Amino acid sequence: METTARHVECWLPDLQRFDPAHPLCALLREGDRVTNGAQGYLGGLSAYFHYDGELPAAALIREHLAGDAADACWLNADPAWIQPDMSGARLLACGHLPLGMEEAQALVEPLQAVFAEQGMALHVSTPQRWQLRVPADMFMPHFDAPEQALGEDLYDHLPQGPDGRRWRVLLNEVQVLLHQHPLNAQRRERGLPPVNSLWFWGGGVLPSHIDTALRGVIGEDLLLLALAHRAGIPAQRRTVSTADAAQAGWLLDLQDQSADAIAGEWWPCLQALSKRVPMLLSFASGERCLHRPWHRWRFWRGRA
Template identity: 60%
Template sequence: MSTPEHMLQLWLPALAHFEPAHPLRAWLPRANRLADGGTGYLGGLGDYFPDVDSHVPAAAITREFLAGDAGGATWLSADPAWVQPDMNGVRLLACGQLQLSMDEAQAFAETLQPVFDEAGLQLRISTPDRWHLRMPDATSLPVFAAPEQALGEDLSQHLPQGVEGRRWRVLLNEIQVLLHQHPLNAERRARGLAPVNSLWLWGGGQLPDSLQTRLHGVISDDLLLRALAGRADVKQQPRTPEVIAAAGPGWLIDLQDLPASDIASSWWPTLQTLFERQPLVLHFASAERWQRKPSHRWRIWRGAGR
């Protein structure tokens, strides 16, 4: 008999994002409500990878996944970001998802290179949207907030604090001045794209020897999730309808980054087939969890909504 941990897992956006008429809603009334899981992105990752929390060394893990050279060094993510001032401060509006080309990334990085050289930091453009800093040996890092913790909020609440954090606050200020003046940002605005006017520093640390998970595999387009799977030595595949349709017990299907409307319009036919064929655990980013089995369709006495 399968336990929830060994069933096919479906990681979804927050339940409130699913309108009453969404097809997924019709499958919940006859399902078994489970204990709540982790909330949000980092909380969800921690459910699937017990070693993961807000201090996960995401930089080293993702750099190793992308380039295979993270071992033996301390790394820090420096992802391109968009910040915007308002009456109450400066807010982080986007991080690492700014539709940069590699040529653009390299042009921005070239402007910043002297600042990093002076600070003794080695900048690596791992992908256009994922940049990494290699630290000098024995570098001590302050606490950096993950993007999820800072998005939409005033930066001053999430910058590294104290004497140890001052160096990084000064560095970030220099970065923002240089990027604000970069001519590429005017071109991006003209094309209706967000400017790249900051970097978000986060996920510092060294590559862990290994990670633990009960998952057999991961289906996701999220870089960190796929990198965690790789570090835990389980299979990982990009998200396509064909791959999802073939998913079986012990796998995680990651849809938490998608709008609920996209799940209804583009992914539901594939998901409905899975619902009808095998037991699943539904984990919403707002923490609610349900277990749904094909036999639950006979629970006709259950209500018609939640």
């Protein structure tokens, strides 16, 4: 297996999203399968970046966006949409709701007093990314990340037991206030999903250092960019031109893109890269394939 420095790594969605006719499958037929890698969004980030303990996503994002994480304890409290059903309530969206900064600030205003009573402060870093500054001596249980809970019953992913009760009660108060907020009534009238809950996750303190074998990253994901910043490697926003210029040792993040978007917007770039530099195609479902420029001459490999 080659080291990261010898290829561009392309992080892609689950392999099963690509049908056999997808142009990307031509590279899979030409390349060599290698040992499976990490699965999922958080699993992938943990494979690319190394740190002690659980990923302190909130502190990393806050430092990247505002530069004031310092040595405080932070917890993501991202705006979320939950939908009640016959058996409970399901998390349908988190961190990807259509929401402007003025709307976010308006929604947060009545919540501040609730958090202040607990010694916490709620900060809006972006309309989609909110963080709680938590007292250092406050017990913080494990919270599941959004990707672990999307589409599932909300209560299966809340902290349980006496230690989690404080947070369940707090979340219930927040949900009542958001349900009553006039802005959510306006959003429903406009055909937009309400922001009727928060999702707590990614708690912790900013790590003193983060290690990585990557030389740089190209992507749009805030946590990926924050990790790169903390690890001291360059990070570029994802455009066709930055992807075209990717060099060995860099990670190109496309795992949030649809198969159709990859076949359309990104395929010319990927095809050109495959002729110029070795590429490791890493799928979020774990499969990996190493493609070298000369592999395109493997014309004897027919369609699967």
